[in-house]
Amino acid sequence: MNEVQSWQDIEPLLSVRNLTKFYSPGKGCGDVSFDLYPGEVLGIVGESGSGKSTLLNSLSNRLRPDSGEILYNSEQFGELNLYAAEESERRILMRSEWGIVHQHARDGLRMNVSAGANIGERLMAVGERHYGDIRQRALQWLEAVEIEAGRIDDKPSQFSGGMQQRLQIARNLVTHPRLIFMDEPTGGLDVSVQARLLDLLRNLVANLGLSVIIVTHDLAVARLLAHRLMVMRRGEVVESGLTDQVLDDPQHPYTQLLVSSILQN
């Protein structure tokens, strides 16, 4: 809890004000505001269709919101008003300071090139031109996500679901991003595979001091990874707070239902 207080002394990494994106009434997300501090993991939970992915996509430069502001404190560009900034700057952010881990690995990987190339691409995108160095870094990251070095030249299509997900993480982390967006990163995986991935994620996040916004409808995942939670229902944030508080002492009736697992699966 001390950690939480110390966050307040420093600048937020991301400040979100009144973010709104609706496809039609009740479908999307509305009037979302929050601050995310360096090293903080924010979980977004809620039932299917509550607007979690809509919110995450709007936050991560993939879906222009109807209204509202996202201010990001960039290493390269200083304070950036995301959707008002140059597209070139936003795209540079997305391949350097940010990472995106998709639910379906094939949305986040290049399936027709090797694992090594998948990891190396971001390095090459930021100007790395030494093959030996790129290869070395790819090997280090494979090891970090527990994929055998011998698989470096295999294509992701030859990998299991859990390995693809870990490769996706390595591909993102190789440029040392500060902020990672994840949408159901453990969705669709076997329980034991999920547990291993969660464990890995938790260690990486802690060791690298990453800030993370993670969408999940799995409260166990949320409890394991997130410092803070936002609970969404029909496009609105109905409750937010420290993870343990929200899960152990939910205030909003919807959260109470969610926690009592009536709404879970």
Place this chain on the structure above:
Amino acid sequence: MSQTEGYNFAYLDEQTKRMIRRAILKGVAIPGYQVPFGGREMPLPHGWGTGGMQVTASVIGADDRLKVIDQGADDTTNAVSIRRFFARTAGVETTERTVEASLIQTRHRIPETPLSNDQIIIYQVPVSEPLRFIEPRETETRKMHALREYGAMQVKLYEDVARFGHIATSYDYPVLVNDRYMMSPSPIPKFDNPKMDRMPALQLFGAGFEKRIYAVPPYTSVKSLDFDDHPFEVQQWQESCAICGSDHSFLDEVITDDNGSKIYVCSDTDYCAGRVAASEEPQQ
């Protein structure tokens, strides 16, 4: 030779030519940038150089002398039919000699004889977008060019080195033009890439199927992509040309009997013939 009746000069109507010339001028103004144009049907199927032909038809004048090469040779079916086409529709003179030509339309090669500033070389391009292999979406490749996001292009070379231990790409080897645009040089061997760099002649590229025109103005920098630790290299041969003895030109392998015996000969037939003729001249 006189022009065939009933056709406009060089087949295309003047309005189409003006439209193509505008695309060419834009291409020259932005070296390496792919300019879309409203391509016309030519009386040849795609894959036979209709893009190059439309460019040639739009720049050719009555005083021009045209050379057409295919795989380095002037006498292949494709080269012969394109040459005959312009001889008939424009009544222009044609030649097989590089030094005599004012316009050279080519598929697969750049002549070995260095080109000069009063010549134009026109490449037939099958696939104009160098980023296509990694990014199938046109909207995305355009954005990548606009924002100079070329890291993905390096992925292709990475895959080569990972698989073969060296950059194995040997044709259509990607280049950066004028330090700005990534460009596909058409399926010429990488052996010819260095000739594109600061070439005195104007280089024009026509892709008929994708309806794109691009250009490299004279004396423009053209750099072949590579890695610091795997620098760009051209093909080399142990052998010399069996006909002219050249040890510095691009060689084709020719099987000479049923036992698989082979010889190597210059792919540029004009260059080879020129060397033979020069050696047969009495020594002074």
